[in-house]
Amino acid sequence: MIQTLCIWLANTALSHLFAELGWFVPTVQTVHILGIAVVITLLFVLNFRLLRITRSGPPLQRIAQDSLPWVWRALLVLLTTGVLLTITEPARELLNSAFRWKMLMVVVLAVLTAVIQFALKRDPAYWSTSPLRRMQGNVIAVASLILCISIVAAGRLIAYV
Amino acid sequence: MTLLDLMHALESQPFAVAIAESGWLFPIFETIHVLALTLVVGSVAMMDLRLLGLGNKGRPISELVSSMLPWAWTAFAVAATCGVLLFSSKASTYYDNVPFRIKVICLGLAAVNMLVFHFITGRKMADWDHGAPPTRARVAGLISLTLWIAIVATGRWIGFVL
Numbered sequence: 021m022i023q024t025l026c027i028w029l030a031n032t033a034l035s036h037l038f039a040e041l042g043w044f045v046p047t048v049q050t051v052h053i054l055g056i057a058v059v060i061t062l063l064f065v066l067n068f069r070l071l072r073i074t075r076s077g078p079p080l081q082r083i084a085q086d087s088l089p090w091v092w093r094a095l096l097v098l099l100t101t102g103v104l105l106t107i108t109e110p111a112r113e114l115l116n117s118a119f120r121w122k123m124l125m126v127v128v129l130a131v132l133t134a135v136i137q138f139a140l141k142r143d144p145a146y147w148s149t150s151p152l153r154r155m156q157g158n159v160i161a162v163a164s165l166i167l168c169i170s171i172v173a174a175g176r177l178i179a180y181v
Numbered sequence: 182m183t184l185l186d187l188m189h190a191l192e193s194q195p196f197a198v199a200i201a202e203s204g205w206l207f208p209i210f211e212t213i214h215v216l217a218l219t220l221v222v223g224s225v226a227m228m229d230l231r232l233l234g235l236g237n238k239g240r241p242i243s244e245l246v247s248s249m250l251p252w253a254w255t256a257f258a259v260a261a262t263c264g265v266l267l268f269s270s271k272a273s274t275y276y277d278n279v280p281f282r283i284k285v286i287c288l289g290l291a292a293v294n295m296l297v298f299h300f301i302t303g304r305k306m307a308d309w310d311h312g313a314p315p316t317r318a319r320v321a322g323l324i325s326l327t328l329w330i331a332i333v334a335t336g337r338w339i340g341f342v343l
Binding site (some may be wrong): 045046047049050053054056057058060061062064065074076077078086090169172173175176177180 | 208211212215216218219220222223224226227236237239240244245247248252330333334337338341
């Protein structure tokens with residue numbers, strides 16, 4: 021079924037148009053990488069703070085409040101550029117196992133980010149009120165960091181598998 | 182000895198040959214390079230946008246810079262190390278590659294811009310912690326942001342014209 025979708029997509033006028041423009045894929049990929057830079061940097065700073073590896077600067081809740089709206093905006097840019105790249109070369113992405121892993125991990129990362137954000141909105145001290153909460157925060161932060169690294173790796177590996 | 186001879190000498194080093202011949206070393210260093218460069222660009226952009234008055238407006242500039250610089254420098258060291266390793270595997274090919282040359286020039290210009298800011302423009306950075314930075318500081322931020330976007334773009338372009 022996905023193969024049928026790939027063939028259909030690849031035969032659309034839009035896919036032909038994008039594929040014929042030599043500058044299109046590298047330009048969209050550049051915007052995609054810049055979006056990744058925003059997400060990765062802000063989530064690394066946030067999660068290092070949640071893990072108490074870094075302690076300077078504004079409190080955790082303030083960092084989350086300032087940076088997470090930008091993470092969601094950048095995610096929207098990533099989704100848009102990702103869709104454009106997929107329209108241009110459907111089989112390269114949709115039939116690729118690294119791509120599928122990447123999408124799965126993006127969904128999990130988005131859920132974890134929303135959990136951190138929601139908890140801090142309810143209570144700015146949520147992740148530090150008890151040893152259990154601290155441990156839960158540490159687990160989520162480590163999982164989030166591992167997902168960030170794995171998503172970038174899977175994204176790069178699309179070109180190799 | 183010309184620069185091209187130097188490139189040939191570099192790519193015949195055992196480590197360079199190992200990267201060129203292995204099927205997985207190149208993608209691994211490339212992945213680490215990409216991961217590190219996203220952190221460099223992200224952390225530099227946060228400082229640039231603050232200088233331009235477009236982001237983190239409530240944060241004192243000197244505090245933001247001192248908390249982001251360790252990220253930028255650590256990530257840059259990793260990205261540069263992996264970059265050199267990737268380069269060494271096909272040194273003479275990259276040496277001839279136009280986007281690669283533009284990227285190296287942009288990196289040099291970004292370094293000059295940073296040094297000027299560090300030693301001249303931004304010496305009294307704490308003075309503009311709470312107000313708008315002076316024009317020359319904004320210009321430094323704009324130049325830096327533009328160069329780093331160009332570095333990402335040319336870096337991505339290298340693979341398309343190999």
